[in-house]
Amino acid sequence: NAGVTQTPKFRVLKTGQSMTLLCAQDMNHEYMYWYRQDPGMGLRLIHYSVGEGTTAKGEVPDGYNVSRLKKQNFLLGLESAAPSQTSVYFCASRGGTGTAYEQYFGPGTRLTVT
Amino acid sequence: LAKTTQPISMDSYEGQEVNITCSHNNIATNDYITWYQQFPSQGPRFIIQGYKTKVTNEVASLFIPADRKSSTLSLPRVSLSDTAVYYCLAVPSGYSTLTFGKGTMLLVSP
Numbered sequence: 001n002a003g004v005t006q007t008p009k010f011r012v013l014k015t016g017q018s019m020t021l022l023c024a025q026d027m028n029h030e031y032m033y034w035y036r037q038d039p040g041m042g043l044r045l046i047h048y049s050v051g052e053g054t055t056a057k058g059e060v061p062d063g064y065n066v067s068r069l070k071k072q073n074f075l076l077g078l079e080s081a082a083p084s085q086t087s088v089y090f091c092a093s094r095g096g097t098g099t100a101y102e103q104y105f106g107p108g109t110r111l112t113v114t
Numbered sequence: 115l116a117k118t119t120q121p122i123s124m125d126s127y128e129g130q131e132v133n134i135t136c137s138h139n140n141i142a143t144n145d146y147i148t149w150y151q152q153f154p155s156q157g158p159r160f161i162i163q164g165y166k167t168k169v170t171n172e173v174a175s176l177f178i179p180a181d182r183k184s185s186t187l188s189l190p191r192v193s194l195s196d197t198a199v200y201y202c203l204a205v206p207s208g209y210s211t212l213t214f215g216k217g218t219m220l221l222v223s224p
Contacts, residue, residue, distance in 0.1 A: 004157075031210070042201070043158070043214040050210060058211060090157045101209060102148070105157025 002026055004106035006091050012112045013081040021076040021109050023091030030096045032074040033103065034058075034066060036087040043090065049074055081113045115213055116141045116204035123219040132189045134218050136202035139183050145204040147178055147185045152199045152217070162187070163205070189220075197222045 007022040023032065030051050035043040035058075045058030047066040055066045063085060065077045074093075078085060088110050092103040119137040126132045138147070146165050150158040151173075162169060164176040164185070175188040189196055201217040 033211070035214075040216070042216045045211055045213070048211055056210075059213075092157070101205060101207065102160035102163070103150075103158075103212065105159065108155070108157055 004091055004093055004104050006089075006106040006109050008109060009107065010110050012114065013078075014114055015082060017081050018077070018079050019081065019111075020078075021089055021091075021111075023074045023076070023093075023106060024072055025074075025091075025093040025104070026072060027093060027095065027104065028071070029093035029104075030071075031094045032068065033092040033094075034064070034074065034076045035090045035092065036060065036085075037090060037108075038087050046076065046089075081111075083113045085111065086113045087111060115206070115209075116145055118202045118204055118215065120200075120202045120215070120218045122216065123221070125221050125223065126192055127223055128193055129191050132192050132196070132220060132222075134187045134189075134200055134202075134220070135184060136187070137184045138202075138204045141182050141204050142206060144206050146207065147176065147182075148203045148205045149174070149176065149187050150201040150203070150214070150217075152201065154198075158199075158201060158214070161200075192220075192222045194222050194224065196220065 004025045033048045034046040049068040052071040091106040094103045148163040151161045152158040162176045169176045177186045199217040
């Protein structure tokens, strides 16, 4: 049981390039989330999904797109990277039962856009 | 979602007990007080959750008074490895999204 994994761990992009971050979970969770975290800041929600085939915007969705074609995977895309998207990206997932509804986070992807 | 307020930072020494207080004056009836811990360069992890009174696990204790307007996370005998950011959230059952604030940066020194 690997939990939540993220690929890649590090990436450097030039302005205007595109890339896709992959998040995978093996806990059969319904909900999945993409956050970004900038130095000294808390986590900000980019997009989320409440089930396979669904996506919704979070607090800071501009410049990002997402897809949830399979329940276990949640992809975050940057079509045209900008320096303002330099950040650490965390994926998380949670199940749909129980009172805790705790979110399980991945190890993060450190992205630098030059 | 109910807003929570917690100190930006706290300092402690190894072996001391640390209490981090969180204020949540407008907490809703179906909100659970939930704490996450984030070590440097890692994603947050859930550490404890409670609704009323006291909850204890292997990591921490959580004290919630009857009026539920505040709560206290207690870390017994901290070590250097407890240096982390601690987030307090009021989590409604069945939520779709959460808002993580800036948390409390706890620095434990030798």
